[in-house]
Amino acid sequence: MSATLTYIRTYLVRVILIIAALSGLVTWYFVSPQADAIANELQIWNTAAASWTLFVGIITIFSHYIRSVMKRERYWPYQLYAMILMVLWCIMGVWSGLYSNLYQTAYLSTKITLHIAILGQLIFFFISGVYRTFRIKTARTLLYAFLALIMVVLNAPWTQWIFPNAEKVTFWLLNNVGMSGERTLAITGGIGGVVLSIRILLGLEKGALRATEEI
Amino acid sequence: MVEIPELKSQHIWVVILCVYIFTSVYPIGVPFRMSEATLKAYNFIDSLPPGSIVIMGGSGVFAFDLESSAAMIAAIKHMARKGLRLVALPLGTEAVQFQKYCIDTARVDEKYGGPWKYGVDYAVLPYIPGGSAAVVSFLTDVHALVSTDVMGNPISKLPIFEDLHDYRDIALWTCPHWGFWIVRYVTGERGIPMIGFAQAAAYALYSVYMMIYPDKVWLTNGFLGGAQYEKLVGIKGLGHAAMDSYSLISIFVVFFVILGNLRLLSSIKEEEEVIE
Amino acid sequence: MISTDPWVWLSALLTLCSFSLLYGDNPFFRFAQYTYTATVVAHSVVTGVPTMRDRFMPLFTGQKPLMVVPFILGIMACFIVYRKYAWVASFPYALFIGVGTGLSVRAMVATDIVGNLKAVIREAGDIVVGPMPSRLGNLVRVIFIITTMIYLFFTLFHKGPLSKPFRYLMTFGKYCFLAYMGISVGNAIMQISGLCTSAINRLIRTWLGL
Numbered sequence: 001m002s003a004t005l006t007y008i009r010t011y012l013v014r015v016i017l018i019i020a021a022l023s024g025l026v027t028w029y030f031v032s033p034q035a036d037a038i039a040n041e042l043q044i045w046n047t048a049a050a051s052w053t054l055f056v057g058i059i060t061i062f063s064h065y066i067r068s069v070m071k072r073e074r075y076w077p078y079q080l081y082a083m084i085l086m087v088l089w090c091i092m093g094v095w096s097g098l099y100s101n102l103y104q105t106a107y108l109s110t111k112i113t114l115h116i117a118i119l120g121q122l123i124f125f126f127i128s129g130v131y132r133t134f135r136i137k138t139a140r141t142l143l144y145a146f147l148a149l150i151m152v153v154l155n156a157p158w159t160q161w162i163f164p165n166a167e168k169v170t171f172w173l174l175n176n177v178g179m180s181g182e183r184t185l186a187i188t189g190g191i192g193g194v195v196l197s198i199r200i201l202l203g204l205e206k207g208a209l210r211a212t213e214e215i
Numbered sequence: 216m217v218e219i220p221e222l223k224s225q226h227i228w229v230v231i232l233c234v235y236i237f238t239s240v241y242p243i244g245v246p247f248r249m250s251e252a253t254l255k256a257y258n259f260i261d262s263l264p265p266g267s268i269v270i271m272g273g274s275g276v277f278a279f280d281l282e283s284s285a286a287m288i289a290a291i292k293h294m295a296r297k298g299l300r301l302v303a304l305p306l307g308t309e310a311v312q313f314q315k316y317c318i319d320t321a322r323v324d325e326k327y328g329g330p331w332k333y334g335v336d337y338a339v340l341p342y343i344p345g346g347s348a349a350v351v352s353f354l355t356d357v358h359a360l361v362s363t364d365v366m367g368n369p370i371s372k373l374p375i376f377e378d379l380h381d382y383r384d385i386a387l388w389t390c391p392h393w394g395f396w397i398v399r400y401v402t403g404e405r406g407i408p409m410i411g412f413a414q415a416a417a418y419a420l421y422s423v424y425m426m427i428y429p430d431k432v433w434l435t436n437g438f439l440g441g442a443q444y445e446k447l448v449g450i451k452g453l454g455h456a457a458m459d460s461y462s463l464i465s466i467f468v469v470f471f472v473i474l475g476n477l478r479l480l481s482s483i484k485e486e487e488e489v490i491e
Numbered sequence: 492m493i494s495t496d497p498w499v500w501l502s503a504l505l506t507l508c509s510f511s512l513l514y515g516d517n518p519f520f521r522f523a524q525y526t527y528t529a530t531v532v533a534h535s536v537v538t539g540v541p542t543m544r545d546r547f548m549p550l551f552t553g554q555k556p557l558m559v560v561p562f563i564l565g566i567m568a569c570f571i572v573y574r575k576y577a578w579v580a581s582f583p584y585a586l587f588i589g590v591g592t593g594l595s596v597r598a599m600v601a602t603d604i605v606g607n608l609k610a611v612i613r614e615a616g617d618i619v620v621g622p623m624p625s626r627l628g629n630l631v632r633v634i635f636i637i638t639t640m641i642y643l644f645f646t647l648f649h650k651g652p653l654s655k656p657f658r659y660l661m662t663f664g665k666y667c668f669l670a671y672m673g674i675s676v677g678n679a680i681m682q683i684s685g686l687c688t689s690a691i692n693r694l695i696r697t698w699l700g701l
Contacts, residue, residue, distance in 0.1 A: 013581045017589040024351075024593025028404075036355075043352040044360055045561040046590040047345035048546040049583050052565030054308070054344070054539035057532045060572045078525040085529040093537030098311055099339065099365045103537070104319070107312050109502040111530035113693070114523055115278035117509035120687030123464070124231055124513060126680065128224035131471040135479040143666060144673040149472060151677025155415075155439055156465035157247035157458050167250050168624075173674050174436070176628040178419040179426060180635035181671020183607050186423050187636075188643050190603030197592045228513055235687060239695040281689060282682050308538045341541040345587075347594040362548040365541055369548075399598035403606065416679035419671070426614075427606040437678070438685040456692060457685030464684050 014203050020046075021201055058086065147173070219474070219481045227471060234467060238460040245462045253286075253443040256410045256433040260290060260387070265298030267386035268379050271314055272353075272401075274307030274346070275392030279414055283391035284313070285441020285454030286412040288321045290389060293448050295323035295330050299386075300375055301337040306349055306394065311342055311365055317391065320452075334373040339365045350400045354382040354407075382407060393417045398424040402431050412444075413437065492700040503698035506690055611636055638664035639671075 020042055026032065027039035065079040089106075096102045134145035153159050154170040199205040263269075271287070294301055303314040318337065323329035331337050340361055343349040352360045357379050363369055370376040378384055382405040390397055391412045401407045402424065408431050413421045415437030425432045435444060438461065441454030494500065508523035550558035564583040571580035614629040621629075642664030645657070695701050 009578060009581070013585040016582060016585040017592075020586050020589025021593035021596075024590060025597055028597045040352055040355050040359060041557075042586070042590055043345070043348040043355075043594075045558075045564070046348040046586055047343050047352065047360065048558060048561035049564040049568060050344035050587060051539060051542045051546045052568050054535045054542065056569055056572055057535050059569065061528070061532050063572065075521065075525075078521055081522075082525040082529040085526065086533040089530060089533035090536050093533065094540055097366065098341075098537055098541050099315060104312060104315055105498050107530070107534065108316065109498040110505060110526060111534060112277050112312070113502040113505050113690075114509050114527045114530075115276070116281060116686050117506045117690045118512075118527075119278050119683060120690040121510060121512065122683045123680070123687045124228045125224075126683060127231055127464075127468055127471055128227040130468060131222065131227060131475040134472045135475050137479070140666070140669055144669050144676075145472065147670055147673030148677035148680075149469060151674050152465050152468050152680050155437075155678065155681050156462050157245040157439075158462050159465075160248045161246060164248065167248050171250065171252060171436075172624060172628060174418055174678065175422055175426070176631045177635065177667075177670050178674040178678070179422040180632050181639060181668055181675070182419040183423045183426070183611075183632075184636055184639040184643060184668070186603045187607050187640065190599040190607075193599050194596055194604070197596045200588065200592055225513075232691075235691040236695060239688070239691050240701050278686065279682070282685055285685075308535055311538065341545045342538050343545075344542065346591065347598070348590045351594055361545060363541070363545045367541060367544055396598075399602045400594075403598060403602040415681040416675070418678060419675050423607065424602065427602060427610050437681045439681060453685070453689060457681075457688045460688040460691075461681055461684045465680075468680065 018201055021197070058090075061086075147177075217481065218485065219478045221478060222471075222474070231464070231467065234463050235460055238463055242456070242459050243462060244459065247439065247442060247446075247458060249443050249446065250436070250440070252433065253435045253440050253447070256286075256290075256435055257293070257444060257447045259408065259410065259433060260293055260299070261297065263297065263299055263386050266300060266378075268300050268302060268375070268384055269294055269387045269389060270302050270304055270385055271317070271389050271391065272304035272306060272350070273390040273392035273394035273397055274305070274310055275313070275394065276307070277309040277313045277316075279416075280309075280313050280392050281453070282414040282437050282441065282457075283412040284317055284320070285438055285452055285457065286435045286444040287317045287389065287391040288452055289441065289444040289448040289450060289454070290410070290412070291317055291321035291323055292450065293444075295321070295336075298330075300335075300378075301331075302375065302379060303337070303339040304353060305340065305342045305365075306346065306397075307392070308342055310392070311339065313391070314339055334364075334368070335375060338370070338373050338375050340370075341365045347396065347400065350397055351404075354385075354400060354405050356381055393420075395420050395424060398428075398432060402428050406431070408432070410434070412440065415439075494698050494700060499693075499698055503694055506694055510690075635667040635671075639667045640664070642668060 023035065023039040023042050026035045062083065065083050069076045069080050069083070092106065093103055130145075130148075134141070134149070136142045136145065151170065151173065154166045154173075160166045196205060291301065301318075303318070305311045305314055318324065318339070321329075323331045323337075325332050341363065343353070343360070345352075349360070357376065358370070361370055364373060385407050388397070388401045388407050388409045389412065390409060393414065395411070395417065398409055398411070398421070402409045411421045411432065411434045413434045413436060418434060418436050421432075421434050425434055435441065438454050438457035441452070442458045443454075445452050445454045505523055505526065508519040511517055511519045547558060547562060549555035550562060564586060567579050568583040569580070570576045571584070611633060615633045617629045618626055618633065620626070638660050641657070642661045645661065
């Protein structure tokens with residue numbers, strides 16, 4: 001593609017970006033029914049266009065798996081199985097409907113079951129991890145391990161039964177010490193987010209729009 | 216000094232697995248106390264007039280959200296008893312399944328003998344992509360954003376949507392997900408009260424907004440909050456089961472940390488003896 | 492009584508396959524892994540059907556002919572997967588990022604920055620009023636937030652006469668942050684423990700019926 005076309009394309013992208021961003025800002029800071037209508041329409045366009053991205057995953061994974069199966073790469077039998085399962089799953093899902101009991105049962109019995117089991121397993125790694133890492137060697141480890149353990153114990157029903165005020169201490173720690181750290185992150189993250197947004201609007205931050213660059 | 220051997224991870228895992236199996240077969244049933252935070256959330260729902268529209272909206276990962284489901288299911292039961300109405304707004308690809316799971320498990324639909332009728336007392340929308348754009352647009356004009364429910368029925372034919380046009384018609388927003396960013400638009404911009412059935416890992420994240428908007432945002436804390444809400448509603452669900460095993464697991468966490476530190480102490484003594 | 496429901500059996504076997512990772516990487520776990528991937532990706536497609544129907548219903552019923560624009564933009568967004576034509580996707584992505592940026596900026600300024608700072612000022616005033624635990628809590632919040640912000644923001648300059656007290660404040664801020672992390676991790680254990688309970692209960696109670 002010629003340099004001129006790339007130039008036009010890049011600036012067209014920036015124009016879309018700036019108009020879309022300003023629509024959200026203008027409608028909030030100024031009273032204008034016209035601006036409100038434009039902003040709302042652009043937001044609806046956003047939700048509609050984004051619905052196509054739901055199909056990006058299957059295109060990507062199929063193109064990768066087909067290549068892998070053709071070349072008989074490592075794990076290709078699993079990938080072949082995954083492709084067959086994907087096709088069957090899509091047929092079953094579209095035929096029965098997303099909100100049907102059949103689809104719900106199938107989804108709960110496979111994906112959700114697996115995900116819960118994978119996440120649930122973390123408790124094993126976590127406990128063997130704390131056995132090794134919560135060894136008090138420095139003041140920092142002491143503070144970190146002590147507070148983590150205090151929370152583990154205070155949340156347990158037996159502690160709350162023995163010490164009726166344990167629950168109050170839990171929430172005091174969460175709402176004061178815990179919240180302070182998170183609030184700091186929110187303020188700093190907020191400032192960072194605003195700076196990043198301004199950089200995007202000024203065309204200094206390309207991020208996902210790297211696609212505009214010449215390949 | 217007695218030498219304490221270093222434990223292998225597998226040994227610890229076997230012990231932990233046994234604890235979970237034991238509590239699953241023999242539930243201990245340790246009673247727990249009610250927290251003020253859960254009580255406030257319960258009281259707010261209780262104070263809403265019958266017919267008020269509540270939104271169950273957010274985006275998240277089902278497996279993580281399972282923790283929030285304990286309180287959400289109990290809250291749905293509570294809403295149905297109070298005669299409130301519910302619109303489920305999925306903002307994540309798994310949210311439709313999660314919200315169906317919560318509504319089905321609460322057994323509030325008339326097909327399970329409950330008081331709710333689909334389309335009249337509750338409705339489920341299809342997944343709406345776009346994150347913040349979807350939330351803002353929904354709050355601005357529901358009918359401009361959404362045309363059908365999850366099953367393809369036009370929302371103009373569902374009676375519940377006759378009373379839901381924009382943010383002014385929403386009495387409460389409940390979020391059984393990590394969707395703390397939703398508070399910014401729902402409560403921050405539109406002033407709608409919100410109850411977050413927060414996962415334990417997200418509680419601190421949510422509590423920031425609870426402090427910014429006191430008396431507008433309430434939270435329950437993880438499985439414990441779920442178990443407490445279940446107790447208030449009078450059911451025994453996942454919250455109770457989770458807290459039962461947690462009672463025992465918490466003891467083992469402390470035990471293994473103490474053991475690890477004793478091991479550290481004994482290894483230091485060993486080194487000192489070798490030097491001497 | 493052991494369950495006779497094939498879905499319960501499938502669920503239980505997949506749970507066992509997943510837990511087999513504790514023994515080490517093995518074909519059963521890999522089978523579970525690929526099942527997981529396949530269902531996640533296919534679910535996205537199944538979800539896409541009612542979503543597309545809802546989003547583009549006004550276009551096909553003729554209520555909103557302008558919806559043809561996001562329809563085309565959506566197709567263009569799918570080009571992101573082809574490196575050679577990925578530039579086509581930059582137009583819809585500009586819309587996504589633009590709308591998201593505009594909405595985030597206004598919300599973050601109002602809540603995360605201004606809202607939080609207002610809350611800190613309010614809490615600073617509340618240090619001298621109310622019951623003792625609440626006063627202590629407000630004091631902790633204000634001190635922790637100021638010192639942690641110093642720790643996070645000023646990582647570079649440590650020169651001049653104030654460098655020493657400044658560094659003390661930073662160190663204190665670091666410890667405050669560590670305290671927050673300890674509390675968050677401690678509280679989060681309840682979540683993964685509960686998820687494990689759910690998985691084990693599925694095996695013991697639902698499947699084996701014990």
